[in-house]
Amino acid sequence: MTELGARLKEARTAKGYSIEDLQEITKIQKRYLAGIEEGNYASMPGAFYVRAFIKQYAEAVGLNGDELLETYKSEIPSPSNEDVTKSIPTTPSRRALGGRSSSKIMEIFPMIMVVVFVIAIIIMSWFLFQNRADEPEDTVTSDELTQENKPTFEDNENIQPADKEEPKEEETVEEVEEEVEPEPTQQLSFVDLQGVTSNYNLTGAETYLVKLVAVNTTWLNIRDENDKIIADQSVKAGETYEFDASALSKIRIRLGHAPGNIVTINDEVVEFKSAEITQNAVIQFNK
Known part of the structure; x- marks a missing residue:
């Protein structure tokens, strides 16, 4: 058993965890957890997974995973170039980059349509205002209005006094107050x-x-x-x-x-x- 494995096992025991409990918490197979404690890294998929499993094991039992990896780096196998290559994301293609410029055009297209629509409304409003200003207005003198609205003598004789309307009794509406039940408080x-x-x-x-x-x-x-x-x-x-x-x-x-x-x-x-x-x-x- 390595010094790193002994330290991890001691922390696990202090927490009261069994290998099965730790498997349930970390979702790492117990044969890999046992291999970490015994320093047997040959049974694991690769050096990259060894470091990842050790870090997850350490955090589950309350230890600092990054600090342990740095302290015992001489005991832990380093990841190969192939493992590092798998973890590096691929560079986007030119076609994908070209798609970004076309998406920007599609984003500003609605704004262009709004500007064109506003300009069209302004032109139509100006055109209607000009046509309305050219139409002749009918003029009526004040004398003609006076003659049309002035009542005649016969009209005055036929006017009967209007019956006085009796005031209507205001209807009283009884307001019914609804009882509101208070909402339960959590x-x-x-x-x-x-x-x-x-x-x-x-x-x-x-x-x-x-x-x-x-x-x-x-x-x-x-x-x-x-x-x-x-x-x-x-x-x-x-x-x-x-x-x-x-x-x-x-x-x-x-x-x-x-x-x-x-x-x-x-x-x-x-x-x-x-x-x-x-x-x-x-x-x-x-x-």
Whole structure:
């Protein structure tokens, strides 16, 4: 067993993890994990994977992977040129670069069409205004208007006084105030801390939206009240994972790297109370 393997095994044992537990957290086959502890790198796919597996192993047991790789670089095989070539992305072709210029033309095409449309509206408005200004206006003198609107004597005799309208009684409308029931308020209550597990009760909510905002790369495992796995995957730094747990009555959230990462239920933060790297949070839904 190498010095690096002994240090990793010691950290794993301190966490209380077996090789099978570590396989579940890292998704690395246990024969590779055992090979890392024993310093047997010949069974692994290549030097590139050796370094990647060691770093992931170290982070799962709370160690700094980059620091270990630098400290024990003499014990770890260096990646070959072929491994490095596989990890380098290919350069985009000229055809792909040419497509970018054509896409820029398509982006400004709608703006050109809008400018042409506005200019057309201005020209049409000016043309209609000119035609309207050329039309002759009918002039009527004030005397003609007076003669047309002045009532005659006969008209005055025929005018009967209008009956006075009796004021209508205003209808009273009874306003019925509708009783508005207050909406239930969500309450997330901390119950206790058992080892690395923080227990909570959630009341006053109709839906339960679980969200993980990964500040640091972590392994996420979610199980329901029957210990059935809902999610079991790695969430990289900068990514967000969401899950609707409205149909469940209880969930357990396990983070391989809890510090710095943010978990919320209906946008309310769930705090991981333990100081360990790997922690659990159990939420009981009281509907």
